[in-house]
Amino acid sequence: MPKIIIAEDHSVLRMGVKIIIGERYPKAFIREADTFYHVLDLLREAPCDLLLLDIQLPGGGHPRMIAEVQGIRPATPILVFSNFDEETHAISYLKAGASGYLQKTAPPETVQEAISTVIGGAPWISAPMQSRLLGHFPKNKMQESSQLSPREFEVMQMMVKGAGNPEIKAALNIQSSTLSTFKMKIFRKMGVNNVIELADKVSAFPARQETKP
Template identity: 30%
Template sequence: MNHALILEDQPEARTWMAEKLLQAYPTIEVKQACSLDQAFKHCKKITFDLALIDINLPDGTGNELILNLSQTSPQTISIVVTIYDDEHHIFPALQAGAKGYLLKDMPAEKFIERLQGITSGEPALSSEITLKLVRYFSTINPEPGPLLTAREKEVLTLIAKGYTQPEVSQLLDLSPHTINGYIKTIYRKLSINSRAEATLEAARLGLVRP
């Protein structure tokens, strides 16, 4: 992680996020913006690895920046940081391209832990958000999807439950290389590219329950 952007209109919250971001990645360069206009200006000059984005802003919604980054800078990992934990805010943000969703009232150490997990492919999701997503998708009848083998379903289930690749390798007594191969195949079959999406697909397919 080399460059990060924080889009937040409240100075105290912006300072808090910057502090936690630097604790997670001490060498990262952080740019701060208090409005969409300012954030877009930063994005024209710098390619960001990570963006922490509030939703409700004086001049619009953070989803506008998330959508723009997903189209113009797909390598940027957009993470929502907000007080809102309802479906009316969660799903539009994820649909716009957010790769994570963190709540502002989560403990500082958990916030830092979620940020650090990004580099190893962990979804940056507050536990409350993960539970809401799983509950939501578990109420929907599973739809037919690409045929996964029994082993692929096993790997997907463990990934959706939050296990890391080394842990999955140990639990299934398979080499890390083999597990990595399974994950690539699963992602290809399901047309996904993140652990957050894997969690949603596992719930949709009825592999995990609240």
Template identity: 30%
Template structure:
């Protein structure tokens, strides 16, 4: 009986990163087909037209955040296994990618041996959970706000946080909600404390990265 040839999709906007993974794949996977993509739109196009088994995808591309397309990829090909391979902080970002449907998360700072192990585990078991992500998953079961810090906010605080993220100021928000301006200032202070942030830029980033 012929063994199934594994089809990989390597998606990263840096060709050097893709080439590095190609070398590793050729070393550890005897029979595989390798497709490549450098944008999110190309990822979706490739997934729709090819029977991909394992997709190794960066978190950020010039045309957006891959978090937004994971559900779409899974809808198109439910059997596909997705490994996020990225330079962003695993402790801050891993859980939201796993929650979105990724089957593994690997830092680009990992040693070559760990990258090989991750790819082999994706091929054998369909997932790769690093010790860091494993610990985060355990903690998030006990404390759901770890996975998404925005869960710490009340409905009202979230509504106001989203207005700040859209660029509205205290006075505009106060007028929209028909409350006093100093009430909004107080809520803003509480939002910042709960999320452990210092400014609106950080707030916007949190909302962008943790939208449901």
């Protein structure tokens, strides 16, 4: 039973998000906050498994919100939930330490996927942003990432090509929990904490020709 804080100052939107979460996690324990000050108070009272954070909350509106949350609960996964354009604002919040950036225009199934991914310990970022940040692997080459298993490398290849979670799960015939585990292992083995760092690591690797078994 995950413990989730929905930090959103519009009550109707909070209600809608609660319904979406309830469809995936019927027994989730959900607390609500309509200001950033209220968020900090709730975190002082008890930890949570996910903070779904509207960055335009009264009292917020800047990437320093992430550091303030982590100052109280360093291990809290933070999924930014915003109307702001992802390409313009996501990077600053991811660099600040957020676990993901999700636009409020996302369909319910994407909201559920993002929440499950972050609760599972893996970062979340949309397919277009993955493609923009990570670039593409050449079709006939592999990166020097021998620590990854063949399956993990396969998942990473799809991630960097911009595939979203539903597409990866369908192509590889795996469940959401399995995909979250793969993503966690990829980031740990690559020695990075977020997508930005992974992009830097991947771009620094020399490419070698793929060898046939």
